Amino acid sequence: MPAYVTFFRFRSVSGKRSFRSINDPEHPLSLEELNVVEQIRVRVNDQQNTVGVEFTPTIPHCSMATLIGLSIKVKLLRSLPERFKIDVRITPGTHASEDAVNKQLADKERVAAALENSQLLEVVNQCLTSKARTL
């Protein structure tokens, strides 16, 4: 089943430095390494063409939650065949404004509008730039 799960290897959102204080300073950590995205919280149904991802913000008040969700969504849109319907949401009970964020992420038009915003798109793209490019 988890054929599509291998795609999750994002760079951490707020850059490399802030994460050096977490156990392994060798590498800038990815969302996967931070356990924000875990394999067990990814549901793929190949027959019904659906992909669901639940992500866990590092702290309940994480201000980056929407951005992380948006980045995951964009990464999936770019990486999965068009036939899939993509659903990205916060792991229940792990964020203070869970419902608001989920609503934003589920709203196609708001996602599209967000990606029209070049500043926001820039941040999202930076999150998705592969490690090879960074120094």
Place this chain on the structure above:
Amino acid sequence: MDRSRFMMAADSANLVGLVEEFVLGQQDSKAADTATGLKEEQFTILQLVEALGLHLTNSQPQTRGRGVQLLSSVLQTCHGDLTEGEVEVLLAFYEQRLKDHYVITPHVLQGLKALTKCLVLPPGSAVSILKSLFQDVHVQSLMLAERSCVYNILIQLMESKESELKGLGADFVFGFVQSVDGERDPRNLLLAFQIAGKIINGGYDLGKFTEELFEVTSCYFPIDFSPPPNDPHGITQEELILALRAVLTGTPRFAEFLLPLIIEKLDSDIPSAKLDSLQTLTACASVYEHKELAEFLPGLWASLRREVFQTASEKVELACLAALSALTACLSQSVLNSDSEDYLNIFLDLVLKDCKHHLCEPDLKLVWPSAKLLQATSSASYSACHIVAAAVMPSLIEQYNSRTQCAQRRTLLEVLQGFVQSVRSSQEDDSVLLDFRQSLCGIVFSALSESNAGLQITSMRVLTALGQQTGLLVESDVKLAVDHLSKIILEEIDDSVSLAVVESAGALARLYPAAFISNMVPQLKGNIFSEAMAQGDGAAASQEHSQQALRRRCVTALAAVSSQPSVVQETTPVLIQVLTSAHTGTGSFSLEEVIAVCHSLQRIAEQAEDTEETGRVFHDIIIPRLLGLALQAALNGKDSSDQRSPLVEETVLLAMVPVISITCSRLQSQLAGQTAVRSVSLFLDSDVSFLPENAFPSQFQLLKMHRSDSWRQSQTVCLLMGCVCSLPRGVEIPQVDRLLLELEELSCTCEHPLSYTSAAKCYAGLVNKRPAGEALESVIDRMLKRISTELDSTASSVRTQAFTLLLWVAKALLIRYHPLSTTLTDKLFSLLSDPELGLLAADGFSVLMSDSTDVLHRGCHADVRIMYRQRFFTENSSKLVQGFNSALPEKKSCYLKALSHILTNLPRQVQITEIPALLPLLLEALSCPDQGVQHSTLSCLQPVLLDPPSALINQLEALVGRMLPLTTSPSMKVRIVSLRCVHALSRFPEHEIMPYRARVLRALATPLDDGKRMVRSEAVVARNEWFLLGSPGGR
């Protein structure tokens, strides 16, 4: 007399003519004529000056300049012929001219430069030249070439008149500083740095101008220079950096200025500036003494610590650690002369104060950067190591023992490993870790018996590191360690642990062979042969499987520990015994296990220390046993047709070849000669006297085909190949002509592929090493005639055989640059259009161009010239292109295949230069329906695409157009490599590829849904890169 006066008159008229034509007629070529006249002694240099007279005093500066120009250009060719008197006059003239109009100055400088090259420079002239130069010329307002002229004059004089210049004292340094101040051209800067370097290292008096000299050079630090595209001068940033670094770090007198500068530049945001600063710091630490560093230690430490704690760049981190090591090493020198304060202790106190507590924090934040910093200091010197270890080890050990979480214990163990490895071992002193020996061993042995794989692996690495330090493992520890390792080998099924245990056992067996011989080898042997009993009671399949896995681990471990001759003597008989029992059928060893045993023997042959003792073991025991077993299987096999020995299987024989070949390639000359005699007489004359057993039929001929089923015998020719083709080049092969004849016969008549291919390879291996000359040529001629007859008759049944021999001999000759190789390779080219052999011939080019593993490589002493591939390519690429153009459409793919084989094997540098010319052909190859051609063309293009030459960029439309359809090719390999190529295209200049973005993104949507995971992940990577193109924050 009259005649010579007449000549003189004629010459002087001639001279005046030349001068007129140059100065007034503006004919530059006359300068060379004048120089020739002077060389031929038609006139003297002073006569030339006289003839120039009026022009040199002309009121027009341009005319004066032209006059000086003529004189200077003549001097450039004739400065060697001048007398001291002439030089003196000319110098006085030129120095005077420096004060003249600025249009003349360039010519004056040229003349002076020529004069400084004179061997007869009068005493005092160097000083006077420089004084005039510094006084009358403002160097930085000159043009680039003139400035370079001034620097060259300085360099020349520093070389020839060093003592005179030193007499000038600090004035010389001041003059230089003034002339160079503001220089911007990289070529001139290299010259200026050269001069500055000479001033510093040559013992010139810097006087009060030390700081000025530093300022005028350090203002370029750190150098940021990117050469213009198509730069003809080829000056690189690296060159400038090294030249400047040599100046800045050249003298301790710069320390007070340089160190603050480095501290400042370490703050820079530009990574290259940081790196340069760190490398400069490392370089100066080897020149400075503690007293230069003392004042700046806190500042330097603060910067280094900050970088290591915060940086994301591995390069910067490594450079920081290297600099820290260099600083510590420098300070350690101060301990030796006890009159000074102990700066080492002061510095290490700083380091320990900032780092030590991080090793003990509960969450182990920053543990790694701190550990690396401490390890860098402790690796610098014995005394530093002593201080750091005494401060850090007790708390690390205590930490380990008090923690309960595996992850944390593992981290601590890894830190400990780093410390043990960083310890400098010195012969005269005991290891600094001696005091902690017992605690460390205790930790390692307790971790070895943990169930956590990570802990086990790390503890084995620590164990290896401890073993490599003298005195840290005592005999009882070694015994305990071997027991632990044996237990892990026998019981542990985790792959990563098995790998680590084998590695550790291998390293320790090198140091403590006796313990391994007595404790480990018998246990492994017991387990390899124990299955014979277990087999009887109908073991379940899974049990059988785990039994096999256990045996495999034992066999691998046996190979790993065999590096010392004493161990090899114990382990190889066990492995040979496995082969014997597999042959006789007494043990139920599978084919894979037999092959694994051969691989283990090969590994032993590769890694065993190259001593005569090991050579003997292999020569006296292993080779005869292997040959004996293989021959028994070959000769007696047909009797018991129901159960055939695994030793007649092709895979097993091919695994035995490297064992024999590696051994033979390492034999000392006497043993090598003996091997040659033995193996040839065995294969030619059936002489079995050196084989251990005597169960051979009285009559057999290995190289002859009697019946169709004698392939069992004939295929053993591959073992002969292993023996005779790997011996060092000087070893004489007895009866070589008869041997070649029989090999030729076998390779041209036999129908069994392994037999005729091995015979061809063996033939080729021998031909490659034969000395050049008539004997060799006649052998090749005879073979060539025979091959040609077979190849030319389409009815022949052995055309494939003839082709195989042709191919291998062509390779043998090609790699040694033998003149006849062209005849053979041309024949291969002509076979590309052969209806039957075309494809084989195309693939043959891969054999020709790649390194083969069994014969004709350097490891077996073959005669391989460097760059034979490039040479072959340059000589033959046009033949291929022509052949392609004239071939029938259905035959074209063979040419493309051959071309892509050749290109793939060329060094990358050659590929980059050659591919643009072949691009039309390669693009054609991409549309060729043959998937093999597509794959090899793409693989060969992909690395070139990563750094595309402009010819490729111009073909973007064709590249995109042909590659995109291949991403849905039926062949998975083609899909993967074409996606990699499309990915590589995303690195082309953005403005070139933007027009293709939408098209590529659309096309890549299809492989996202590919059936194969490997294809999908390539597609994802490529598509995401293309999405980032031209998007904000993308690139």
